[in-house]
Amino acid sequence: MSDDPWDEDPHYAHQAAWQNISTQFTNSGYRQGIIAGKEASLQEGFDVGFADMGSPIGRELGALRGIASALVSFLSSIKTTPAELEEARAIATSLSRIRFTDIAPPDIEAEQHAREHLHNDDPGLVQTEVLSQRREMEILEDMLSHMNARSGTEQVRPTREDVVILKGRLSSLSERLGLSLSFQDLGTDK
Incomplete structure (x- = not known):
């Protein structure tokens, strides 16, 4: 045994x-x-x-x-x-x-979810690794752009309002030229 x-x-x-x-x-x-x-x-x-x-x-x-x-x-x-x-x-x-x-609106729900899981109230720290890397690349692009800009001029990132203004300028120019362009089909007039 x-x-x-x-x-x-x-x-x-x-x-x-x-x-x-x-x-x-x-x-x-x-x-x-x-x-x-x-x-x-x-x-x-x-x-x-x-x-x-x-x-x-x-x-x-x-x-x-x-x-x-x-x-x-x-x-x-x-x-x-x-x-x-x-x-x-x-x-x-x-x-x-x-x-x-x-121009994309922030994803408030995703940010809130991340804050809950990170137990951190600083919204600046709520980023996924991919978004962090993308933002880092954008910062580098902005720095390069600043180097090429005239000194003393600060460049600001465009906003949704800038798109609306550019759309208006494009529409106005096309009308002055006698061109008929349909902007309402673009989904921008919501």
Whole structure:
């Protein structure tokens, strides 16, 4: 006979093995449930964010940029006043400098959720790693832009209001040129 107590009672060894396997299945199922829940939440959040914010804002900005670029190209190919061509170029340039993050509204719910989990009341610290990296790259781009700007001029990031102003300037220019452009289809008049 062996000195190992497991060898003496095969029923006890079988029950211990069963308990171990049961615990592993429970833990594995729990982890899979958490992963599935996170994936479902992420997908739902993406779908809502894309449909309600990302797509409309991106489509609007892209359409305005396209119209401005087409207008610059058109004015470059016909006889027009230098002021009109310069205005179209200025609008196109301004639109090209706008980032999605400049004009997208903040995700208050996501920020609140992050604050709750971080136990921190400083909204400046509530950022995911991806957003942090993106913001870091934007800061570097801004620094490079400042180096190329005339000294003494501080550049400020554009806002949603700037897009509205640029849209108005683009509409006004097109009307002065006798062009009929439909801006209400861009989703900007909500």
